[in-house]
Amino acid sequence: MKKLIFIVIILGMFAWAVYDFASSTDNTAETSKNEATASEGQGEASGDVDKTDTVGLNIGDTAPDFQLTTLNGEKVKLSDYRGGPVMLNFWATWCPPCRAEMPDMEKFHQNKDVTILAVNLTKTESGIGDVTDFVNEFDLTFPILMDEQVEVAATYQIQPIPTTYMIDPDGVIRFRAFGAMNYELMVQELEKMY
16 A cells, blocks of 8 residues: 555656646746846847738737826827837836836937837736826826726736837837837837838
8 A cells, every 4th residue: 555655646746747847848938038038128129020900919910909097097099199109118116127217218208209108007006106106206208007907918918027019100019128128229129110
């Protein structure tokens, strides 16, 4: 009887090890790809990708439309900004890389003809006051959208934050960055749209 119990335990441990190894290999490959992209401060760019009518999250897809309320109480839709380039950024006040890129985003907003939509993952905040304090601390003048139930973040499969999509005037995704962007990279990707 002891041998049978011992064999069952060993087989269970072996099965678990195989399962754990297989699932961690998939996660490690995806995580390594995301971390490498984020650590380089780069993302995926379109190059010469043609516009498609596909709504999706890939380079060349039309960005999924959504409607959110701004910190100031105004309802806005992504599609309201067609006709000009949009930088769609997902962030939270507690995120150090988000804090690091905010001054560059404000500079980009002030110096370039681009709409910045900063989608706050509001459900992850301790309160709206944190968002207001953050906006005041960094003197942010671009629209802060409140994703109160993190539904838009789920649609855009946001992980990690910050994540940024550069969307051309036709509503097509031309660049995606995992992790903080600096001013030079923002300008570079904006210029590639024209």
